Amino acid sequence: MTNSIEVRDLKFKYDQEQEHYTLNGVSFHVKQGEWLSIIGHNGSGKSTTVRLIDGLLEAESGKIYIEGQELTEDNVWDVRHKIGMVFQNPDNQFVGATVEDDVAFGLENKGVPLEEMQIRVKEALELVGMTAFAEREPARLSGGQKQRIAIAGAVAMRPNIIILDEATSMLDPEGRLELIKTMKAIRDQYGMTVISITHDLDEVALSDRVLVMKNGQVESSSTPRELFARGEELLALGLDIPFTANLIKLLRTDGINIKDDYLTEKELEEQLWELLSKA
Amino acid sequence: MGITLEGVNYTYQKGTPFEGKALFDIDLTIADGSYTAFIGHTGSGKSTIMQLLNGLNVPTQGTVYVDDMAITAGSKNKDIKLVRKKVGLVFQFPESQLFEETVLKDVAFGPQNFGVSKERAEELAREKLAMVGISEEFFDKNPFELSGGQMRRVAIAGILAMEPNILVLDEPTAGLDPKGRRELMTLFKELHQSGMTIVLVTHLMDDVADYADYVNVLETGKLILSGKPSDIFQNVDLLESKQLGVPKITKFAQNLRKRGFQLERLPITTEEFVEVLKHG
Numbered sequence: 412m413t414n415s416i417e418v419r420d421l422k423f424k425y426d427q428e429q430e431h432y433t434l435n436g437v438s439f440h441v442k443q444g445e446w447l448s449i450i451g452h453n454g455s456g457k458s459t460t461v462r463l464i465d466g467l468l469e470a471e472s473g474k475i476y477i478e479g480q481e482l483t484e485d486n487v488w489d490v491r492h493k494i495g496m497v498f499q500n501p502d503n504q505f506v507g508a509t510v511e512d513d514v515a516f517g518l519e520n521k522g523v524p525l526e527e528m529q530i531r532v533k534e535a536l537e538l539v540g541m542t543a544f545a546e547r548e549p550a551r552l553s554g555g556q557k558q559r560i561a562i563a564g565a566v567a568m569r570p571n572i573i574i575l576d577e578a579t580s581m582l583d584p585e586g587r588l589e590l591i592k593t594m595k596a597i598r599d600q601y602g603m604t605v606i607s608i609t610h611d612l613d614e615v616a617l618s619d620r621v622l623v624m625k626n627g628q629v630e631s632s633s634t635p636r637e638l639f640a641r642g643e644e645l646l647a648l649g650l651d652i653p654f655t656a657n658l659i660k661l662l663r664t665d666g667i668n669i670k671d672d673y674l675t676e677k678e679l680e681e682q683l684w685e686l687l688s689k690a
Numbered sequence: 691m692g693i694t695l696e697g698v699n700y701t702y703q704k705g706t707p708f709e710g711k712a713l714f715d716i717d718l719t720i721a722d723g724s725y726t727a728f729i730g731h732t733g734s735g736k737s738t739i740m741q742l743l744n745g746l747n748v749p750t751q752g753t754v755y756v757d758d759m760a761i762t763a764g765s766k767n768k769d770i771k772l773v774r775k776k777v778g779l780v781f782q783f784p785e786s787q788l789f790e791e792t793v794l795k796d797v798a799f800g801p802q803n804f805g806v807s808k809e810r811a812e813e814l815a816r817e818k819l820a821m822v823g824i825s826e827e828f829f830d831k832n833p834f835e836l837s838g839g840q841m842r843r844v845a846i847a848g849i850l851a852m853e854p855n856i857l858v859l860d861e862p863t864a865g866l867d868p869k870g871r872r873e874l875m876t877l878f879k880e881l882h883q884s885g886m887t888i889v890l891v892t893h894l895m896d897d898v899a900d901y902a903d904y905v906n907v908l909e910t911g912k913l914i915l916s917g918k919p920s921d922i923f924q925n926v927d928l929l930e931s932k933q934l935g936v937p938k939i940t941k942f943a944q945n946l947r948k949r950g951f952q953l954e955r956l957p958i959t960t961e962e963f964v965e966v967l968k969h970g
Contacts, residue, residue, distance in 0.1 A: 553737070658963070687951055
């Protein structure tokens, strides 16, 4: 499989007088069609990294390749067309007077024919469950609804790469899980690559690989399961401890010994039921 | 005392093309000293109710009683001002409302609006900032230089500085990382223990189970259930059909029960579950 994104030894600081680098030698790659979650504490460099990839910031040194092409000052506008970026606070991104105008904005700029545009807007709104709100004012929607619209706007452009920077943080847990599953289906259908910065355990669990960032560096790259087995450390990485890991710990203090440190809810249910039904 | 809603209806943007009815015949009471949660799907009217509790919106029909003050469609601004002093409302993403040039001035702004002297207001601001965990080194900083989580705390301190009896929180931890979320939830718990009435709008059922003593369930502008969390969360199927869900452990216990594990009532906290396993 080819790499969709490759990042080599990025160094970056916001201000020359800054003592430490915000990014200090960041290297990683994302495969074509992969869903990569990036986690880490506030200030670890997650958002800075994706802003460099989208060419919104320029690195002091290091290289970024998007679909094999090196990102430079000259091609940044072309490269950006390949990337759909959704930020945490959608208020800063709304331009349309109605929800559907807003979703259509990017398509209009790109010169997509009217008929095709209408189809894509309708599809995108359906995917994020916001069809009923097509003619509403974006400003009057809730935080979670606004985030859905922002995601619809990005999806409608059919980019090869989607970058979500805490883009579902304002959604309720059920709505978020549903939307992430929808995004995964879109990813499968169009073969998109997804990078998602998140604090959400459910979302991390659904991703192909997790990158942990710490003090401007890549601390580790692992499967979600390997990450979740790290227990209490997860708190320091800006995540919660999975519900099952907490329960396993409490059960152990009561003499119910579950061997593994991390199990999915289904697996723990199996093991516990086996123990309980024998007792 | 506390807050009582009687036959409350609310229509937003009345007389415009965007007009819509958000609340239908709501009757409910928020007991003095309680920790009351409101849950409901997007568009259920939770945020609208919160804005009625402190007079930011007035009911289209019906009455909102805050202690002995009544708010109706015809209430005057002068009367509502007293309500706003008693009921502090923390909006969703309150950090977007910071505006002053220093953290201290921002927090001291609210009380001065209610006639408190500048000196006293700054004293209150220092006290409340300490309470929310913002240390003195930040007092003279521009609020916009702070991190998102810190800005959120400053905004909450600004409401606390008005010394409300009732604190209304509309998804106060939305968008925060897990650590920031836990710290704020602990703060609200301490405020409740010190005697403040807390009203919490949330999507996190585990927070309802862990902190609230009463919960109201809303659906498309109507109150459909209310009671103690331990009772309400017995209705797993109903709550799931409303896309609300239940605490994780409650769902987990229900799955075990479906396999044949004997459980009379579903636990709503992990501790309670382990206790049940131990003593049956």
